[in-house]
Amino acid sequence: MPDDQPAAGPAIEAARDGRSTRWDPHRRERRTAIVQAAIDAIEQHGPDVLTGQIAERAGVPRTHVYRHFEGKPALDLAVCTQVAMQIGDHIRAAFTTGGSTTELIGRAIARHLDWVAAHPNLYRFVARHAYAMTTHHGRPADAKAAFAAEITALTAKYMAALGLPTDPAERMIVGVVGLVDATAGWWVERRQPDLATVAAELTEDVWLIIERAARQLGATLDPDAPLPAI
DSSP: OOTTSOOOOHHHHHHHHHHHHTTHHHHHHHHHHHHHHHHHHHHHHOTTOOHHHHHHHHTSOGGGGGGSSSSHHHHHHHHHHHHHHHHHHHHHGGGSSOOBHHHHHHHHHHHHHHHHHHOHHHHHHHHTTTTTTOEETTEEOSHHHHHHHHHHHHHHHHHHHTTOOSTHHHHHHHHHHHHHHHHHHHHHHHOOSOHHHHHHHHHHHHHHHHHHHHHHTTOOOOTTSBOOOO
């Protein structure tokens, strides 16, 4: 640099930063649109959706899809994270009103199975990434992890309200989620027996797991008694 040419000062650097950051909202909007396009394309075409099909949905050239993501794994992670948030919201709605242990278990399982039934291709897609992308900025990034996170948090709150140690909650829920998720994956490929029957059977099985865990901690649970408010 010639001696008489001034170095770039803070004002110039700020101007450069301003020119760069003013496009951030547009980039975020485009990124969000591509994630939603990917979700829609997966719903339509299945878990083996092609980048071209995603680009068509998003209304952008195929080469533009990965301008906003560092390759396919990054897009897959963004899709799984978005879906996990949706599943979490869907399951959480089962607990907006109180009830007994079996009522809450039944509502949670029924809502999860309803989501799987309504979004079979999306479920197949996120199931392929189960625990491979465990979290993203502290959030679950697949369907199984989302279901586990919601149920674990709820179980820990009820265990605390009952005066029980909460450490075993996650350990217990891993088995519960594995049971529910494996059954959902089995059912979505067969669509029989009917969903209500599957949900009822799972509710009974999950209750037995929770009741046994509570007994080991020195507590007796009544399946039909209202749980304490949390």
